[in-house]
Amino acid sequence: MKPQALVLQAHGTNRDLDVMDALTLAGADAVGVPLNELRAGKTLWTDFQLVVLPGGFSYADALGAGKLLAIDLRSYFADAIAAFVASGKPVIGICNGFQALVRAGILPGANVIASDRSERGNLPANRRLLRRNSAAPRNDMEVTLTFNAAGHFECRWVTLKAVSDTCLWTRGLDELITCPVAHGEGNFQTAHENGLTVLAANGQVALTYAHADGSPAGNSYPANPNGSVMDIAGLCNAAGNVLGLMPHPENHVHDYQHPRHTRGETGRSGLALFRNGVAYAEKL
C-alpha cells in the first residue's frame, strides 16, 4: 500500500496542491486535510505515515510568518504532533510550514542551547513559564526565520545542496536541487552563535544555498536569496525525521517547470527529496 501523506490545509495555505502533485509523483497517496477537520477529529493524524505543512500565508503572516499557525499547532495538536514526531515518521514543513515548525518549537527541536537572555531588557530570563498546552519539545525559539535581508518578498530560482545524512529527507541526495524560493521572511538566524555550532555538529543543517556549480553561496545575493546565516535553507531535528525548508522543491517535479527548459535544462530535481521521504514512510 502506498504511504498515506497528510497535507495540512491551514487558514491561508496555498501550495497544498503543488506538494500533493509532488507527493503523488513520488509514490504517496496525498490527502489534503483542512485543519478544522483534524481539529474536529474527523481525520486522525495516526492514519498517516507522512505529514506535510505546505507553503502559503497562514493568517496572512499577521504578527510574523507562521506565528499564528504555530499557536494553532500548539493549542490543538501538541500531543498528536509530538507523538507523530517521536514515532520517527517523516514530517516536512515548506516555507510557511517551516516558519510554523520553527515558531512552534518543533524545529530545531529538543537540543537545548545554552542561553543567557538576561541582557534582553524586558524579556524574561526564564522562558519556561511561556510553555502552554505544549507537549511538543520547545527550544524556546532560539532560531528564527526573520525578514529577508533585502527587506522584501522575492521569487527566484535557487540552487540547493543537501548536506545532512542525519536527515531522512536529504540523505544520499548527491545532485543539486534547483527550485524556486518565494518568501519575504526566510532569513534564518540564531540568537547565539554557539547555536549554529550545535546545529552543524548534530547534522541538523540539511540544505544550504549554493551557486549553480554547487559551491557555497557564501551569503552572496542572489545565490543566498535572503541573507540566512551559513546559507542555511533547510533544517532538521536531531532525529532527522522532521525537515523544514524555505525553498519549494515541489515546484520542480516536472521538466517544463525548469526556468531554462527551453534551453534543454531539465531535471525535476525537486522530486528526489520527496522520493526520500515517501520511501522512508513506505518502510515504516
Next chain:
Amino acid sequence: MPVQKFTVRFDRQDPRSASYLKEARALGFRALRGITVQDLYFLEGQLSQEICKQLALELLADPVAQSAAWTELPASPAPPRTDTVTVEVALRPGVTDPVAEQIVRAAHELGFDQVRRAATGLRFLLEGADQAEAEKLARRLLVNDVIQHWAIGAIEPSFPQESESSGKVESVPIRELADDELLAISSTRRAALDQAEMHAIQTYFRAEGRDPSDVEFETIAQTWSEHCVHKTFKALVTVADAVNGQPPALSGGEGSTVNSIIKTYLKSATEQIDAPWMLSAFVDNAGIIAFDDEYEVSFKVETHNHPSAIEPFGGANTGVGGVIRDVLGVSAKPIANTDVLCFGPQDLDPESLPDGVLHPRRIQSGVVSGVQDYGNKIGIPTVNGAILYDEGYTANPLVFCGCVGLAPRGKHVHTPHEGDRMIVLGGRTGRDGLRGATFSSMTMDAQTGEVAGASVQIGDPITEKGLIDVITRARDHGLYHAITDCGAGGLSSAAGEMASALGADIELACVRLKYPGLAPWEIWLSEAQERMVLAVPPDNVSALQELCNTFDTELTDIGVFSASGRLLVRHHGELVLDLDNEFLHEGLPQRKLNAIIEHSILDTSKSEYRLSNIDANEVLLQLLSHPNIASKAAVIRIYDHEVQGGTVVKPLTGVGGDAPSDAAVIKPVGTNGARGIVLSNGINPQYGKRDAYRMALAVVDEAVRNAVAVGADPQRIALLDNFCWGDPLRAETMGSLIEAARGCRDAALLNSAPFISGKDSLNNEYLGTDGRRHAIPPTLLISAIGLIDDVRQAITMDLKEAGDDVYLVGNFEPVFGGSHFSLVTARSSNESVPAVHGDSPKVYAALHRAMLDGLVRSAHDLSEGGLAVAAAEMCIGGRLGIKIESEAWDDHIRALFAETTGTLLVEVRPQDRDGFLARFDGLPALRIGTITREPFLSVLVHGVKVIHLALSDLIAAWEKPA
C-alpha cells in the same frame, strides 16, 4: 478599560528602514540620516505585567530578532532625543485592520481572555530631521491621511468606533423639484446622474405616488452608474468630422450615428468571428473559452484607477481581490493573475505636483505592494504584465488587474430559482467603500481624497482564499443555482443583478456587520470586500454551511428569491426599498452623446531627418534604459509567479533569468495532457495620443504577436479590452473612443480573435487647484488569452546557440510616429504611428507552423525601441551576441529604431533554413544576421559598423533604468 501600548523593535537593523530611507532621499529629503521603524500594538483589557510579558513573547514579537516594551496609557512622554523626531501612525477607525482582529483571536486562543480589543500602528524615528521636515516627510511618504492618522510624538490608539445604532431611513423628496434642483441632489449625494436620468427617477416615483427612500435613491444611482451599466459605451452617439462637421466615413458604414459602441464594434466582431471554442462572451462576470473537452478557461481584466490614486496600496490590493472574485463568479478556480500599471515619471519634481496628488514613486510602490500582497497571499501566480510611464498618468495612475480561472466544463450555473435562499459568503460588512461605483464615475478633484476616503479599503486575501475553497467545492457538489461577486455597488449591485429576472425579498438586519451603527443604505451599498452572493436551494444550505465551517468562511442567509418582479429590501421588517425590476434595470434612458473625429497624425511622408549624425550606440543604450523598456525585474521578483506549479514560460527568462518574456505560458495543475494557456498584452499610450484607431490595431496586433511568439495557436486567441479614457462628455474624447473601438473591431476581424470580455474606465481626469484639467493619454489595454497544444514546445526569446541565423519576419515598415526613439532623442516626428499590414495573420500562421515543426529556437517581437532593442534583449536572454549585416538599409537609424507592427526576430538553425523559408512562402522572412559566441551586438550597414556594443553594456543599460 486600561490600554497597554506595546512597542516592538528589531535588535538588528529593521529591514524596512533601508527602503524608507531610499524613498525619502528620492523625494528630496537629503539631510535625513536614518529611518527606524517600530511596530505599535495597543491592547485594551485588564492585563497584568506577567500577561503583558507573555503576550509580547508569545504573540507580538519574535524573541530572537526583536525586543518588546510596553507601557500603560497615558504614558509619560519620552525624553526628547536631540536630532531625532518621532512620528507615530495608526489606521483611522473603520479601516480594516486584520492584524488587530488576529491579535484578539490569538490572545484568546492562548488563554488570555482579558484582551478585549486591539489596534495597530507604526512608529518612525527620523534621524537628522527637524519637526518641519518630519511633518513634510510624514505627508509625502510615511502616512496616507485617507486611511491613517498620525502625530509627531505619541499617537492615541483608534479602536473601531461603536457609533450609535442607526436604522434611520431618509426620504429623498424629488417629485416636486425643478431641473436644477434635481441636478443639485445628484451632486450632493455624489450620484453622478444627469438630468435625463434624474427625470426618469422623478417620473417613476410620481407614478408610484411617493418619494424615494435614501436606500432606493442610492440603489438607482449605483445601478445606473457608469461603472455598473456602461452607459457611455451603450450611448447613441452622433459623430461628426472635426474639419467639415460632416459625418465621417467610418469603415463599417455606420453613418453619422453609432448606436452603442459595445454592440457596433465589440460584440459585432465577436459574433462575426463566431469561434466554436468561445463559450461565453460579454454576459458573465468573465469571458470563457474552451480549454479542452474537460475544462474551460475564464479571463477578466478590471481597472481600479481612482482608488489607487488616493490610496495606492488599498486601491491595487482590492483591485486584485475584485477581479479574482469576477473569476469566482463564473465558478472557476483562479489560476493566474496579470497586472498592467501606468504611472507618472518616477523622477518628477515633488514640488511640481498638483494639490492632493501623491508622488508617482509613492503611487508605484504602494500599488506594487498592493498587488504583491493580495496575489502572493491568496496563492495565485502573477505571470504577465507591463509598467508604463507618462506624465499624463501623474495624477491619475492606471491599475489593470487581470485574473484567469479554470473550471470543469458546463459546471457554471447562473439561473436563480424561485424559493432559493439568497446567501452571502465571506467577509463582514462595514462602512467601507461607500459609493465606490459612483465615485469611480467622476472626475477627481483636490478634495476627492478627503471626501472619498470611505471609498477605499484594504483587502483581506486569506478570507478570499476561503471563498475559493468553499465555492469550488460547492460547485462540484452542485449546491447553488447562481453566483455573483460583490464588487462596486455591494449587495445592491450583486443582489439586484441576480434578482433582476425574478425578484427578491431581503432583510438587511441579517447582514453580518463589522461594527454596529450602519444606516440601512450603508449596509446595502457597502463595498466591503471578499463577499460573494449565491442562490442556494433551501435543502442545500446546511451542506454549504458545513463547507463554510471547514474553511473558516461565514455564511449569511439574507433573503429569498421570489417571482414578484420586484426587489424588496427590509430593515427589521420595515420595507426600505420597493422597486420594479423593469424600471431598475431597463429604465435608464439611453445617453445621447456627440463625438468629433479629429484628424489623426497621418502624414505618410517620411520625415526628412538628418539622422546620419546620430550615434546609434548611444541611442540604443538610452532606449534600453528608458523606464518603459528597461528591466522590470525589481517589481516582477516580488510577485510570486511560481505558486500552483504551472508557470512554464515565466515573466523573466533566459540564461540569467533576467530577460523579458513575450508572454506567459501556464500549464494548469490537474489538467490532463500537455496543453497550456498563453497570456499576453498590448498597450501603447504613445500611439494613443496620436491616432486612436491605429493604436487599437497596433495593440491588438502586439497582444496577438506576443502570444504567437511563445507558441500560441494564432487560430485560438481571444481578446479582452480595457478602455481608459477621459471625460466622454467632451466630443473630442468621445471621438477618439469611437476611433479606438473601431480599430478594435477591425483588428479582431483581421486576426479572427474574438473579444470575450471588456471594461471601460472613463473620466480619468483630474481637476487641479490650478483649474486645469489633467487628462490621461487615451489608453487601451488589450489582453490576449490563447492556447498552446504542448507546453514543452513553448518558445522563449533568449538566443539559444552561436552559429544560428536570425530572421526578420513580417512586413517591415518602420515609422517614427509615437516611437520611443522620439522620446529619448527628443525629436518630435510628424510621421504616423505604425499601420497594421493585412498579411500579418498569414505571417503568424507561418511562424506557428514552423514552431510546431521544430524549426524555431527563439522568437521575440519588435515593439518599443524597434529592431535594435529586440535584438539586444535577445542577446541579454542568451548571453550571446548577434552580428547583423545589411546592404538594404539606406536609412539605418530608421531600420534600427523606428517602430513597426507585425514583425518578429526569429532564431533558426542554419540547416533548417530551407524548411523555415518554405513555410514563409511568399511572406516576408529575411535573414539579417548570425548569432555569435562573441558577446557583442554589432550591426554593419553597407560594411560600416553602426552599432558595436558589448553584452555587458547592454545588460548594464537595461538593468539600470534612467
